[in-house]
Amino acid sequence: MTTRTATARYTGFGKTGKGQLSSPSGVLEATPYSFNTRFGDEKGTNPEELIAAAHAGCFTMALSFALAQAGFSEGTLETTAAVKLEQDGDGFAITRSDLKLHADVPGISEEQFEALAKGAEANCPVSKLLKAQIGLEWTLA
Template identity: 70%
Template sequence: MTTRTASARYDGMGRTGKGHITTQSGILTDQYYGFNTRFEDEPGTNPEELIAAAHAACFTMALSFALERAGFRDGTLETKAAVKLEQSDGGFTITRSDLVLDASVPGISPDQFAEIAAGAKANCPVSKLLNAEITLEHHLK
């Protein structure tokens, strides 16, 4: 079992508050977030961006291991994730994560690749965590 941690602090309340996120690894240390970084274009991060990064990384790693198990040892996988936050019922809900994958895997057929990629999408731990629609568009070079 592996446990990873992060912490958040929010000074002030609501729109005028200022948040800071720190991760266990230190890759993020007091990284700014707030209303303006989440709902407008102010520099800084936000929860949806961090979830998108986690989903892209998790799916891509899961796919690389699934491809290796299927006998493929070489290639490149590049995934972008777009996490959508929508207002509903007086609150907000993350409704979907759209994965777009560009891949180069020498020797794999398009059908075999599609099957392995679909399995990775369904079985990566972040996909399992999200209570949202998950789509996958993939392009095999």
């Protein structure tokens, strides 16, 4: 079992608040996020961008392993994930993640590729997470 973590810190509240995201690997190191990085054009990241990166990366790696297991050793895969954030009553909801894949796999049939791609989409851990239950523990200082 592997557990990965990330930490979000937010100072202030609402549209004027500012946040930072960090991860032990150092890939995220006090990376800014805020209302303006999510809904405007301020430099920084946002949850939807991070989910899109995670989904594209996870799916592409899952498909890579499925192709290797099926005996393919050469080629390239490039996936873009588009995560959609929409108004949901008084709040917002992430309503979908669309994967767009461009692949070059010499010697594979369209039918075999479709089966492997669909299997990777259904079984990559991030696809499963997007359908998972969420746990929450909290303390108030």
